[in-house]
Amino acid sequence: MGPKLAFVGAGSTVFMKNIVGDVLSRPGLGETHLALMDIDAARLAESELVAKKIIASLGVGATVSTHLDQREALEGADFVVTAFQIGGYEPCTVTDFEVPKKFGLRQTIADTLGIGGIMRGLRTVPHLWRVCEDMLAVCPDAILMQYVNPMAINTWAIAEKFPQIRQVGLCHSVPLTAEELARDLAIPVGKIRYQVAGINHMAFFLKFEEILADGTYRDLYPDLFAGYAAGKIPLPSSWNPRCPNKVRYEMMTRLGLFVTESSEHFAEYVPWFIKRDRPDLIERFGIPLDEYPQRCVEQVADWAAQAEVFKSAQTIEVQESVEYASDIVESVWTGKPSVIYGNVRNNGLIPQLPDACAVELPCLVDRNGVQPTKVDTLPPQCVALMRTNINVQELTVAALMEEKREHLYHAAMLDPHTAAELDLDQIWALVDDLLEAHGDWNPAWARGKGHRAVA
Numbered sequence: 001m002g003p004k005l006a007f008v009g010a011g012s013t014v015f016m017k018n019i020v021g022d023v024l025s026r027p028g029l030g031e032t033h034l035a036l037m038d039i040d041a042a043r044l045a046e047s048e049l050v051a052k053k054i055i056a057s058l059g060v061g062a063t064v065s066t067h068l069d070q071r072e073a074l075e076g077a078d079f080v081v082t083a084f085q086i087g088g089y090e091p092c093t094v095t096d097f098e099v100p101k102k103f104g105l106r107q108t109i110a111d112t113l114g115i116g117g118i119m120r121g122l123r124t125v126p127h128l129w130r131v132c133e134d135m136l137a138v139c140p141d142a143i144l145m146q147y148v149n150p151m152a153i154n155t156w157a158i159a160e161k162f163p164q165i166r167q168v169g170l171c172h173s174v175p176l177t178a179e180e181l182a183r184d185l186a187i188p189v190g191k192i193r194y195q196v197a198g199i200n201h202m203a204f205f206l207k208f209e210e211i212l213a214d215g216t217y218r219d220l221y222p223d224l225f226a227g228y229a230a231g232k233i234p235l236p237s238s239w240n241p242r243c244p245n246k247v248r249y250e251m252m253t254r255l256g257l258f259v260t261e262s263s264e265h266f267a268e269y270v271p272w273f274i275k276r277d278r279p280d281l282i283e284r285f286g287i288p289l290d291e292y293p294q295r296c297v298e299q300v301a302d303w304a305a306q307a308e309v310f311k312s313a314q315t316i317e318v319q320e321s322v323e324y325a326s327d328i329v330e331s332v333w334t335g336k337p338s339v340i341y342g343n344v345r346n347n348g349l350i351p352q353l354p355d356a357c358a359v360e361l362p363c364l365v366d367r368n369g370v371q372p373t374k375v376d377t378l379p380p381q382c383v384a385l386m387r388t389n390i391n392v393q394e395l396t397v398a399a400l401m402e403e404k405r406e407h408l409y410h411a412a413m414l415d416p417h418t419a420a421e422l423d424l425d426q427i428w429a430l431v432d433d434l435l436e437a438h439g440d441w442n443p444a445w446a447r448g449k450g451h452r453a454v455a
Contacts (some may be wrong), residue, residue, distance in 0.1 A: 001031055001327060002028075002029055002030065002031030002032040002033065002062070002333070003029070003032055003033070003078040003079060003333050004032070004033045004035060004076055004077045004078050004079070005023060005032055005033070005034055005035070005077065005078070005079045005080075005081065005329065006035040006037065006073045006074045006077035006079070006080045006081070006139070006142075007019070007020075007034065007035065007036050007073075007080075007081045007083070007161060008037050008038075008039065008040060008070060008073065008074075008080065008081065008083070008084065008131060009081075009082060009083040009084030009148075010036035010037055010038050010044060010047045010066075010083075010084045010298045011038035011039075011040045011044050011046075011047060012045045012047075012083050012084070013043065013050055013303065013306075013307045013310070014303045014306050014307065015147075016036070016047050016051070016083070017047075017048070017050050017051075017054065017310065017316070018321040018323060019081060019321075019323060019325050019326070020034060020054055020327055021054050021058075021316075021318035021319070021320075021321075022318075022320055022321055022323060022325065022326035023134070023325065023329050023330075024054060024055065024060050024062050024318075025058065025318055025320065025326070026326055026329070026330040027330075027334070028330065028333060028334040029326075029330060029333065029334075030058070030060030030061055030062060030170055031060070031061045031062060033062065033063045033064075033065070034051055034052065034062060034063070034064045034065070034068075035065050035067060035073040035074070035075075035077065036048060036064060036065070036066050036067065036405075036410065037066070037067040037068070037069070037070055037072075037073035037074075038068070038084065039068065041068060041397065044068070044312060045066070046307055047066075047176070048064055048066045049310075049311055050307070050311065050316065051064045051314065052064055052311045053310065053313065053314075054316050054318060056315070057315040057317070057318065058318060060293070061315045070130070070131065070134055071134040071137065071138055073075050074131075074134050074135055074138050074139050074142070075139065076138065076139055077138075077139040077142045078139070078141075078142055078143070078332075078333070079142060079145060079325075079328070079329050079332075080131070080135060080139070080142050080144045080145065080283065081145050081147065081325060082090055082128065082131060082144065082145070082146050082147060082148050082413070083147045083148065084148060085148075086120075086123045086124045086127055086441065087120075087123055087438070087441045088296045089293070089296040089297075089300065091441075092119075092120070092438060092441055093110070093111075093116075093292065093293060093296060094293060095119075095434065095437050095438060096110050096115070096116035096119050096120065097110060097116065097290060097292070099430065099433050099434050099437050100115055100116070100430060100434075102433075103422055103426050103429070103430050104178075104276050104421060105417075105418060105421050105422060106274055106276065106289045106290070106420070107268050107274075107289070107290070107292075107417075108264045108265065108267055108268050108274070108287060108288060108289060108290070108291045108292065109264060109265050109291060109292045109437050110268070110292055111149040111150060111292065111329075112149055112150045112151070112152070112200070112201050112261075112265065112269070112416050113150065113201075113269050113415065113417075114268050114269075114392075114415050114418060115392075115393055115412055115415065115418050115430060115431070115434065117150045117153070117392070117396075118244065118392065118396050118408060118411050118412060118415070119327070119434050119435075119438060120149065120150055121150045121153035121154065121157070121396050121397075121400070122396070122399070122400065122408065122442055122443070122446060123127075123438065123441045123442060123443075124148060124149075124150070124154060125153065125154060125157040125158075125397075125400050126400070126443050128146070128148065128154055128157070128158055129157070129161055129162065130156060131144070131150055131156070132144070132161070132162040132165050133162075135165060136162070136164070136165070140164070141166070141340075141406075143164070143166045143167070143168070143328065143332065143369060143370065144158070144165055144166065144167040144168070145167075145168060145170055145324075145325050145328060146158070146168065146169045146170065146343075147169075147170055147171075147323075147325075150393075151169045151171055151200040151201070151343055151358070151395050152169075152199050152200045152201070152343065152357070152358040152360075152389075152390075153358075153393050153396050153397060155169040155200075155344065155345070155358035156188065156345070156356065156357060156358045156393055156394075156397045157397045157400055157401070158424055159345040159356070159358070160346075160356065160397060160401055161401065163345075166258070166353075166369055166370070167344075168328070168340075168342040168343065168344055168363070168370045169200065169252050169342065169343030169344070169360075170323065170324050170325060170340075170342060170343070171200055171201070171341075171343065171360070172321075172322045172323055172324075173200075173201060173203075173260045173261045173262070174196050174203065174260050174341040174360070175322040175341075175384075176322060177205070177258070177261075177262075177321075178192055178194055178205075178208075178226065178243070180237070181205075181208060181220075181224065181258065183235060184224070184227065184234050184235050185220060185224070185227070185233070185235040187210055187220075190261070190269070191208070191210055191211050192208065192210060192211070192220075193207070193209050193211055193217065194207055194208045194209065195207040195358070195362065195375075196260060196341060196360070196361070196362070197350060197359070197361040197362070197375035197377075197378060198229045198260070198350075198359070198360060198361075198378065198386055199357065199358065199360055199386050199389060199390065200358065200360045201260065201261035201265055201266070201269065202259060202260070202261065202266075202269060202385065202386050202389055203260045203341075203360045203361070204255075204257040204258065204260070204378065204382050205257055205258045205259075205260070206257065206375070206377055206378070208220045208221060208258065209342065210341075211398055213407075214289070215402065220260075223277045224249075224252065224258065225252070225253070228249045228252070228253065229253075230450055233249070234246065234248075234249055237262075237263075240262065240264060240288070240291070240295075242264075242286075242288040242291065242294075243262065243263050243264040243286055243287070243288045243291070244263070244285075244286040245263045245336045246263060246284075246285045246286055247263035247264075247266050247267045247273055247285050247287065248262070248263045248266055250293070251266065251270075255381050255382055255385070256379065257379070257382060258312050260360075263285070263286075263287070264287065264288050264291050267285070267287045267405070268417050268418070269387070269389055269416065270388075270416050271416040271417055271419065271420035272420075273285055274287060274289070274417060274421075275420070275421070276421060282362030282411075291439075297402070302371050322342040324341070324342070327340050327365060328340065328365050328370065331342055331365035331366050331367075332365065332366070332367060332369060335366055335367045336366075337356045337364060337365065337366045338364075338365045338366075339362055339363065339364055339365070340362075340363050340370070341360055341361065341362060341363070341364055342360065342361075342363040342370055342372065343358050343359070343360045344359065344361075344363070344372045345357075345358060345359075345360045346358070346368070347439060348374070349361060349372050349373070349374050349375065349377055350374075350376070350378060350383075351374075351376050352376075352378060352380070352383040353383065353386065353387070353390065354390065354394070356394075357370075357390050357393065357394065360394070361373060361375050362375075371399075384452055388414075388416050389416070391411075391414045392411045392412075392415045395407045395408075395410045395411035395414065396411045399411065399446075403443070403445040403446075404445075405435075405445065405446050408431055408435070408446065409427065409428050409431050412427050412428075412430065412431050413427055414446050418430075432449065435447065435448075436448070449455065
């Protein structure tokens with residue numbers, strides 16, 4: 001008998017297919033029971049069909065159940081995956097871009113930090129808390145594998161309100177960045193070893209080395225610096241053809257280390273690249289403004305096409321993804337150890353950062369669960385930059401925990417990109433307009449018209 005894996009947000013058929021395919025391909029996990037849950041019955045039915053075809057294609061004995069009720073799906077689960085977007089692309093993501101534009105504030109992705117990340121966290125965390133409430137009632141020992149953005153805010157807020165939940169936030173930016181750098185250097189990624197630590201979307205490669213034939217290692221940072229200086233790298237981005245990845249290489253020359261998240265993301269985490277009166281910067285670094293809305297339209301169409309192919313196919317080929325969920329399930333269930341990069345509560349793991357914040361670093365996984373490792377070698381300039389993002393995360397979590405609207409204004413005031421473009425009156429007015437525009441997508445305490453005075 002295998003484990004029970006509950007998937008909340010299983011209507012994301014393509015992502016569900018990747019996670020389920022990874023899990024069922026692992027030795028000892030072929031008998032897994034998949035409890036797929038979504039609020040959209042039609043998309044849930046599509047995912048059920050795809051999951052059953054994966055099972056048939058792999059010839060394993062897994063079983064599938066579908067659920068419109070979240071607690072029912074979670075009943076007795078050993079592992080829980082969350083993958084959902086509260087408010088969807090429309091209306092909420094569109095709102096997060098269009099309202100700030102009226103103030104002259106442009107964004108690229110707006111799902112992690114900035115005014116868009118604050119608003120996304122505000123509407124997302126309450127539902128993650130409901131998942132945790134249901135888990136405590138029906139599967140208190142399960143491991144929550146959380147794939148929802150804003151990752152750091154979500155992980156922090158869950159740990160703050162539900163410290164008893166065994167949770168880890170999962171993101172693919174570390175392995176994908178390693179692949180990107182290996183490609184730029186024309187070295188197979190299998191011959192690369194690395195160490196990374198920091199916060200989600202702002203972790204840094206402390207080591208990036210080539211594994212040599214004699215078993216020794218060669219530091220690859222000199223090659224990265226030389227290649228960028230000579231204009232030979234970065235190569236055209238394999239992540240996104242609209243963004244040439246120059247932001248991250250430029251930041252490497254300023255900080256000394258390479259950051260994990262893409263250039264289009266990173267450009268809006270700092271105050272130096274997106275400026276309304278500096279179009280030359282946008283052109284020089286190839287920053288794709290309004291990238292996420294465009295990407296959403298393309299991805300929705302692409303995923304719908306893929307889902308149609310999966311539905312009509314007799315068999316579904318399973319190719320291993322870079323997602324960590326299957327590593328965790330296999331290691332915990334079978335005892336086979338693995339190392340992943342996970343987002344967890346700091347608790348002194350990175351001593352230079354606040355204990356309560358969420359950090360991303362190497363974690364050993366075995367039957368004992370996800371066990372993060374301590375990293376105390378981050379250079380001060382990288383730590384200082386992380387703190388500018390942690391300030392925003394902390395105040396957003398404080399707003400949610402205390403149900404205090406004023407902290408949403410404070411979070412926006414301290415956001416590096418927002419503060420670089422808008423004055424205080426504009427920032428407060430922007431928060432008011434966004435809260436009003438999102439309406440019932442916000443928790444009750446954050447709805448309605450705002451006020452200018454801090455209580």
